[in-house]
Every structure is written in structure tokens, then in C-alpha cells.
Amino acid sequence: MKNVRIWFKKDGPAKYISHLDLARCMGYVLKMARLPVWYTEGFNPRIHMTFAMPLSLGVSGEQECMDIRLTEEVSYSNVTERMNRHLPMGLQVYRASDPVMTFNEIQFADYTVELEAEDSREIADDLAELLAQEQITVMKHAKKGAKEFEIKPFLNAVTMDITGSQTVKLTLCLPCSTEGSINPNLLLEALKKYKGITPYASVTRNGLLTKDHTEFL
Amino acid sequence: MYSKEVEKLLLKVQKPGRYVGGEMNSIIKKKEEVDVRFAFCFPDTYEIGMSHLGLKILYGAINEVPYFWCERVFAPWIDMEALMIEQGLPLYALESGDPVRDFDFIGFTLQYELSYTNVLNMLKLAGIPLKSSERTGLFHIVVGGGPCVCNPEPLADFFDLFFLGDGEEVDVAVMELYRRCKAEQKSRQEFLELAAQIEGVYVPSLYEVSYQDDGTIKACVPKNGAPERVKKCVIREMDKAYYPSTFVVPLIDVVHNRVSEEVLRGCIRGCRFCQAGFLYRPFREKSIDVIDAQCQALCASTGYDEISLSSLSTSDYSQLNELLDRLHTWTEKEKVSVSLPSLRVDGFSPELMERINSVRKSGLTFAPEAGSQRMRDVINKNVEEEQLLHTVNVAFTEGWNRIKLYFMIGLPTETPEDVQAILTLGKKVVDVFYNNPNRSKGKGVEVTLSAAAFVPKPFTPFQWFGQDTMETLHDKQRVLKGNIPSKRLTVNYHGAQTSFLEAVFARGDRRLAPVLELAVERGIHFDGWDICFNFEQWMSVFQDLEVDPAFYANRHREFDEIFPWDHLDYGIRKEFLIEECRRAYRGETTPNCREKCAGCGAACYGGGLCVEKR
Numbered sequence: 001m002k003n004v005r006i007w008f009k010k011d012g013p014a015k016y017i018s019h020l021d022l023a024r025c026m027g028y029v030l031k032m033a034r035l036p037v038w039y040t041e042g043f044n045p046r047i048h049m050t051f052a053m054p055l056s057l058g059v060s061g062e063q064e065c066m067d068i069r070l071t072e073e074v075s076y077s078n079v080t081e082r083m084n085r086h087l088p089m090g091l092q093v094y095r096a097s098d099p100v101m102t103f104n105e106i107q108f109a110d111y112t113v114e115l116e117a118e119d120s121r122e123i124a125d126d127l128a129e130l131l132a133q134e135q136i137t138v139m140k141h142a143k144k145g146a147k148e149f150e151i152k153p154f155l156n157a158v159t160m161d162i163t164g165s166q167t168v169k170l171t172l173c174l175p176c177s178t179e180g181s182i183n184p185n186l187l188l189e190a191l192k193k194y195k196g197i198t199p200y201a202s203v204t205r206n207g208l209l210t211k212d213h214t215e216f217l
Numbered sequence: 218m219y220s221k222e223v224e225k226l227l228l229k230v231q232k233p234g235r236y237v238g239g240e241m242n243s244i245i246k247k248k249e250e251v252d253v254r255f256a257f258c259f260p261d262t263y264e265i266g267m268s269h270l271g272l273k274i275l276y277g278a279i280n281e282v283p284y285f286w287c288e289r290v291f292a293p294w295i296d297m298e299a300l301m302i303e304q305g306l307p308l309y310a311l312e313s314g315d316p317v318r319d320f321d322f323i324g325f326t327l328q329y330e331l332s333y334t335n336v337l338n339m340l341k342l343a344g345i346p347l348k349s350s351e352r353t354g355l356f357h358i359v360v361g362g363g364p365c366v367c368n369p370e371p372l373a374d375f376f377d378l379f380f381l382g383d384g385e386e387v388d389v390a391v392m393e394l395y396r397r398c399k400a401e402q403k404s405r406q407e408f409l410e411l412a413a414q415i416e417g418v419y420v421p422s423l424y425e426v427s428y429q430d431d432g433t434i435k436a437c438v439p440k441n442g443a444p445e446r447v448k449k450c451v452i453r454e455m456d457k458a459y460y461p462s463t464f465v466v467p468l469i470d471v472v473h474n475r476v477s478e479e480v481l482r483g484c485i486r487g488c489r490f491c492q493a494g495f496l497y498r499p500f501r502e503k504s505i506d507v508i509d510a511q512c513q514a515l516c517a518s519t520g521y522d523e524i525s526l527s528s529l530s531t532s533d534y535s536q537l538n539e540l541l542d543r544l545h546t547w548t549e550k551e552k553v554s555v556s557l558p559s560l561r562v563d564g565f566s567p568e569l570m571e572r573i574n575s576v577r578k579s580g581l582t583f584a585p586e587a588g589s590q591r592m593r594d595v596i597n598k599n600v601e602e603e604q605l606l607h608t609v610n611v612a613f614t615e616g617w618n619r620i621k622l623y624f625m626i627g628l629p630t631e632t633p634e635d636v637q638a639i640l641t642l643g644k645k646v647v648d649v650f651y652n653n654p655n656r657s658k659g660k661g662v663e664v665t666l667s668a669a670a671f672v673p674k675p676f677t678p679f680q681w682f683g684q685d686t687m688e689t690l691h692d693k694q695r696v697l698k699g700n701i702p703s704k705r706l707t708v709n710y711h712g713a714q715t716s717f718l719e720a721v722f723a724r725g726d727r728r729l730a731p732v733l734e735l736a737v738e739r740g741i742h743f744d745g746w747d748i749c750f751n752f753e754q755w756m757s758v759f760q761d762l763e764v765d766p767a768f769y770a771n772r773h774r775e776f777d778e779i780f781p782w783d784h785l786d787y788g789i790r791k792e793f794l795i796e797e798c799r800r801a802y803r804g805e806t807t808p809n810c811r812e813k814c815a816g817c818g819a820a821c822y823g824g825g826l827c828v829e830k831r
Contacts, residue, residue, distance in 0.1 A: 013237035028520030032241075200225050
């Protein structure tokens, strides 16, 4: 038995499916690919799959990963190739590897937020004003209900680029771990709350990072 | 795929995965390389439509042909629909993302009457003229299939042609004809007249309907060479019928996310209330070898871990245990479970249950349909009370403790005593549980009695029957709700209002077209969904157009009345239905097709059980 880490991208149509749907879909794909996957033992055997950090619906992922177990030796390139033969549009495996770290070593994630608006300068100004505020509080929805949440401390390293007359690109790094995560969409909430604007945004999680901001492996 | 404009709406709606396409096994072709494009429209949500076997079969059959491309279209849910209208975005197909108005064929499957408003609404969202007469040129051919096509008259003005019976061959034949007509630059009218010559194709505009003073039909006269009677299409040998070797696997969860393997078509039973039992005759089975091979191919190509052996009555498959044994030679190893969608009371046995490993121990459902034996004899539901009690007793011994029983109220000749008998039967099931020493201990029994209002349908022995008025149905519901004899019984009943509307359209005629049109104009749609259904709004539509819905739903018909569907031929002789109706009122049952041929007429198709040795 061997643990294998599957690295994949999730975008296009696939970014509109939930984490639960993604897991089901990966199950179908592993079955179609006829990979010798290990099943959980129990009354209803399931393919053993664990995912690093769930991705919010609507967010693209550049370097997502999940772990499976193989009961026979299969080369990593073969795993990648066989899965890609069956994956739906928007899901693509780009690598399989040994799991070097454990999922609880993930502490941060890098994001890109691309905003579209009538005039990119205007929205850049709004953003600059927002980020210069002493405090930025938004409602954070959790299992126990919504509560006020201060996100300003997490937004100190945001970079902003005007990429076109109607587009602005932001990069940010936010906590992302099994203990808790900050959703990049909270920044959009703040933009709505303080500036009254709701630009169309496409959000991408570029990669998962350790506590030292090194690449999760 | 979806356009950039659609993408901007996706995060504002529930379940955006409904609108994106891109699923595994969905078929993408180059539109420059195909001659005819077919938009398969399912007039309900993605989750319902993607669970429908007919869609999977026809999607596969059409796409087999290299120069045809069939794509899927579903009704956007009200949140998405509102945004699309606001943004001026037309209805689009999931594979290409192209507007439905770019397609040659717009095909609807007509599964239930309450989806008719969705059909018209989808045409509207697509920006296609609603009426057949308003569409010109050899393009935008609006076609329909499915069980409701046995009386499509309320929709006749909106459709160019209907497919009667099994669709997998005739759909392709009509598309071939269209392709030829296009190449020869024939007109729309020429195409329709040629299509009417194909068996199983009904072109409503080629029939002139006239009415008597009392509102009933005087005559339905064909013109321009259209046949007097349109005969439904039948696939004679199921083993040779097209069956897809793969299904589109949805990215989001849908109602039935599994391999559906059709094991037989038709039904031997002849329950007198059941339209499907007559429409799909003759009874035809697939062989074990074919079913086994198709199941293997589908599991391999979809990754599904569940197979449902589907049909109108799978426990009537003649070699069910052998079939299950055959499937078990590989399903266990492949971690695939096999299930049956429904069970007859007399089809349940411990041996069978042992072979169905996926049945959850929690709930079992049976449909005795009526509470008293007299009533069951009237509807020809050949199930004895003793049999039911025996079956539930076996189930209790095997560890089940939740039983759901389906009934109908408002059946012909029904009395308050017959309704009361539903409760009595429920109580007896509860008693069987407590008298069973081997029942599962620690848990009580839960028996749910579910009563639907009966809707008389065309091509059944009850097609002459005036549906109970809503007042009568409410009275009967009160009997059910009034004196529940055990705390272990739960009684549910649903919608007299939706059943009334269903009855109106099931036996409606062409004069209902303006009703549907006005209803859709006023925003009525998704009538099958409680949160959308608005009965008062419907009644005001009827009132404003001075159409009496009771004429269609509640009126008793005489045997000599000409029905709106009399020119459509499903192989079932009217004399047979009259005889069955008479027997029903006398409380006489009719043996099933396997025991004895009742002479319904379906033998004219020369297939299945009708021509086999009994």
C-alpha cells in the first residue's frame, strides 16, 4: 500500500462545483481510470481520498491536492495520464508525488483576485482607500451564525496592479489551515460594505503554503 | 460551455453547476462539421432531467451519427431565469453554450402535464416563436416525445411534430429526412408532409378538428396525405435496440446518479389506472447476456458504483434471480451495488433481498394502490391483502421497520368505506409488526400511508371517467386525516389542485392552447414545484378565457364520444378498453399478459410476449 498525492487544477466549469461534488467526481474518475485504489473497510466501502483544503465554490485552484492510496505499484506519470483521460473540463492532474508533508502543515494560501469594472482607475482608488482604513470589519458566516470580523490585519501585504482600462489584479496571502481560514471573498464583502461597489471578480487560489510561507509539498 | 455573460451570473445563483456543462462523457462536436443540430430540452431542472433515462438514450442515439449533434438544455431555475431575462441572455445549450435559437430541432420530452408551461416558457426564453404557424423556413422544428404525446392536443398549436412510441429510431429517421430536405431546398411544409408519412410521426397541423355544439369533438380530418391514424413506433427486439454505452456523468448531485439499465419495456399487469401499462405494450425483455454486457460497459465508462435495473415493473423480469446472479459474478469485485427501483408486493422474497445488496434496511415501499379488495379488483391491481401482510411480515423478520404504502383516492366507484379501508390496512400492517416475534427489537414500526388523487388518463379503461371534484377529494382526504387508528401510522396526501390541473391537460384538446399561452404570459411555470404552483392564478386564466376546466377534468364521457386522441394509435383497441372498463365496474379482474392474453391489440406489433409461447 502506498500513499500518493495527486496535484490538480480546478477551473472553468469545474470551479462551480462544491467540495462534496469534487470528491464524488474524483471517485468516478479513479474508477474509470481503473487505478488500483484502496477502499475503506466497512459496510459501505468507499475509495479512500483525503483533500488538503476545500476550495470555496466559484474559486479556481492552481495547485490543489488530494491523497489516495494505491494497492499496487503504478508509476506517477501513469497515474497522471490515466486520470487526465477521464477528468471533466476544468479539472486537470498535473503531477502525482509522494506526500512529503502532512495537511496540517498548511498554514497559508496565495490568492489572485481579478476585478472587472467600468473604469479600473476608479476601482483602484476605492481599493486604496479601503486598504488605508484603520479598521475593516465584515460579517463572517460560520456554523454558529454571522459575526463581526476584523480583516484589516490580514490585508497588509495586498498588492494591486492595474492590468487594463477595466481590470485590476490583486494578490494576497491569507491564513488557510485546518484550524481556520480567511476567505478572499471577504475583501469583496468589504468593498461592497464600505464603497458600495460589487465588481465582477474571479478569484484563484494559486498555491498552499507552510507557516514559513514556503511551498507545501 | 457558457458565455462570459453567463459566467458573470453564476455566483449569484443557487447550484451554478447546473448551468456550466463540461461533464464527463458530454459530447462536443465542431459545429462546422455537423449538418443538423438538435437541442434536447428537458422542461424541468438539471437535476431532474439528468436523471431521465430517455434523455440518455436519445442523446446517445443521435450523437452516434457523425453529422448530427444533440445537446442538452434544461429549464433554468427561477433565480437564474430572472437574471438571464434581466441581462437579455437567451436560453442556451450546455455543450456548445450556443443559443437554442441556433438549432435546427428543438425537442422536448413530455413526461408530465404540469411541465407544459415550462415547455412554452423555454421556447420563450430561447426567443423562438411559440406557435408552429409563426415559424417559417426549414428551421426551428419543434418536436416532442414521451408519454404525454399520446394526447398532445393541448400543445398541438406549438409543436411541428410529435414522436409516438419508442423514439430511438424514428428521431434519427426524421433528422435524416430533414437533412435531405435541406439539401434539396425543400420547404418547411414539404418536410412536414413527408415526415407525416413515417410511422410514429404525428404532424398536428395536418389534421383539422371540428367540434359539436356540446363542446365535444365532431371530427378530426387529415389533409395533404397525412394518415387517418398515426401508429406508434415499436422496437420489436429490445436486444437489438440502441442502448448507450456511456452516460454523461453530472458534476453535481442529481436525483438518480447511477447506471440505469432498462431490463424490459412494457408491463404485463394491465392495472386499469396506469397509462404507462398500456402505452408501452407489448411487453419486451432484454436477454441476460445483453443486460450484463451493457451494465459492464456503463460501469466502466461512468465510474458509477450503483446499477438500477429499471422498467415499469422489474420484478416481472422472467429470470430476475438468474440475472442478479450473473451480475454478481463481477459487481462485488468491482464494488458495484445493484438495486431495483420498485418492488411489487408479490415480487418480494428473502431470496431476492439477499441478491440486492444495496437495499437499505430502513425503508421499503409498496403500492397496493387501494385499501379494500373490492377497490383493488376494480383497478385490476392483482394484489391480495393476505399477500401484502405476508410480505411485510417477511420484511419485518428480515429487519425492516419502516414501510411506506402508496394509495390513490378518487378511483371509479370508490365509497367512503373504500377510503376508510386504507387506514384499516395500515393498522393491520402495524399489527403484523407487533405480532411478529422476530421483529427487530428496540425500534417501533413506522408505517406511512401516502394517498394521491387519481387522474384519469387517455388509453386506459378509465379514460371515460369524470375525475372526482376537488370537494369530493377533500372530503375523502378528511376521512383519511380524521381517524388515524394508530400512532404508528402517518398519513400523507398530496395536491387535489395539481391533480385537477393534470386531469384537465391529460384529456384536453386544442382549445386549451390559449390557456397555456396566457398562463405562460402571466409568468406561470414550474407547476410541479410547490413553491411555484399557484392555483388561483391558474383559475383566473381559465376564467378570463371563458374556458371551463371541469369540462375536461370532471365530465363523465360516453363510450361513443370521439376523443381528442382517437386518431393516435398505440395498438390498444378502443373496444378492449371499453370491455376493461365494463369489467372494472363489475369488479372483475383480468389476468396478466403472462397468464393469458387479454386481446388488447398490441399483438399487432408482432413483438415480445405477444408472440412468445406462454
